[in-house]
Amino acid sequence: MNLVWRAVHAEGTLMEQLFGVLAKVTWKPVAHIMLLALLRNAFVTSPHYFRYWDMVTSNNLAVASIPPPTGNMLGGAVTCSCKLCKKFVKFIRSQDLSRKFMGTETERTHLMNYKAEFGLQYKNTGKGDVRTLELRKTMNDKAYTDQKKAQDEHALACNLCHSLLHLRPQPDNVNDTINLLNSVVLSTPPPAVYPHTTVQVTTPITSMNIGGGAGAGVGVAHAPAVAPVAPAVGVPPQARPPVAQKHIEIINLDDD
Numbered sequence: 001m002n003l004v005w006r007a008v009h010a011e012g013t014l015m016e017q018l019f020g021v022l023a024k025v026t027w028k029p030v031a032h033i034m035l036l037a038l039l040r041n042a043f044v045t046s047p048h049y050f051r052y053w054d055m056v057t058s059n060n061l062a063v064a065s066i067p068p069p070t071g072n073m074l075g076g077a078v079t080c081s082c083k084l085c086k087k088f089v090k091f092i093r094s095q096d097l098s099r100k101f102m103g104t105e106t107e108r109t110h111l112m113n114y115k116a117e118f119g120l121q122y123k124n125t126g127k128g129d130v131r132t133l134e135l136r137k138t139m140n141d142k143a144y145t146d147q148k149k150a151q152d153e154h155a156l157a158c159n160l161c162h163s164l165l166h167l168r169p170q171p172d173n174v175n176d177t178i179n180l181l182n183s184v185v186l187s188t189p190p191p192a193v194y195p196h197t198t199v200q201v202t203t204p205i206t207s208m209n210i211g212g213g214a215g216a217g218v219g220v221a222h223a224p225a226v227a228p229v230a231p232a233v234g235v236p237p238q239a240r241p242p243v244a245q246k247h248i249e250i251i252n253l254d255d256d
């Protein structure tokens with residue numbers, strides 16, 4: 001893609017077609033960062049580079065600016081809509097990890113039917129017919145996997161935002177976007193390794209090497225110094241298959 005970009009950069013019509021492709025490719029987000037890193041030295045002042053950077057940045061900000069799930073909301077099916085079950089659903093949809101329910105043995109047994117479905121732990125306390133049933137959320141495998149995936153995607157998007165600030169175009173008169181990037185960068189720890197510095201040069205093609213780029217690194221006040229962006233002499237990372245999107249489905253048992 002790096003080579004294609006270089007070949008068609010001067011051609012407005014061909015660049016339009018290339019952007020059509022770039023907008024549709026289902027690369028892993030880091031692949032776009034790699035391509036930006038390969039292009040930046042030679043094209044930092046190009047409006048095409050600006051447009052591509054802006055597109056990738058918008059996509060990452062959309063993920064990075066939403067807090068990752070805590071996993072305290074559970075998905076699952078509650079088919080009964082009695083008063084007790086409605087209370088139970090409120091608990092399941094809340095961020096609370098445990099809740100106490102007072103009830104007769106019949107009522108407590110009714111709630112216990114959900115134990116396996118939601119992976120709940122339980123404790124009965126008290127004496128007599130009406131006792132307290134405390135239910136505690138644990139994470140079942142699916143909830144854990146879903147949460148881990150969302151958290152990983154969020155962490156990656158934050159790391160990529162750190163790189164995108166370094167990869168920003170010149171002149172960087174895109175204040176709103178830069179402000180949003182800064183707010184992510186200032187509220188998250190810098191990555192141990194900046195993703196854009198991991199570009200691997202596998203097949204040097206010296207004839208395509210465009211020297212004398214304008215790309216001095218962009219300084220970020222608190223960030224540690226990073227390795228300069230690798231000169232664009234290689235083959236871009238291969239496109240990877242899309243990651244299937246999964247999300248927890250939250251039951252909806254609001255008053256009816």
Ligand SMILES: [Zn+2]
Binds near residue numbers: 080082083085110
């Ligand atoms: Zn019920």
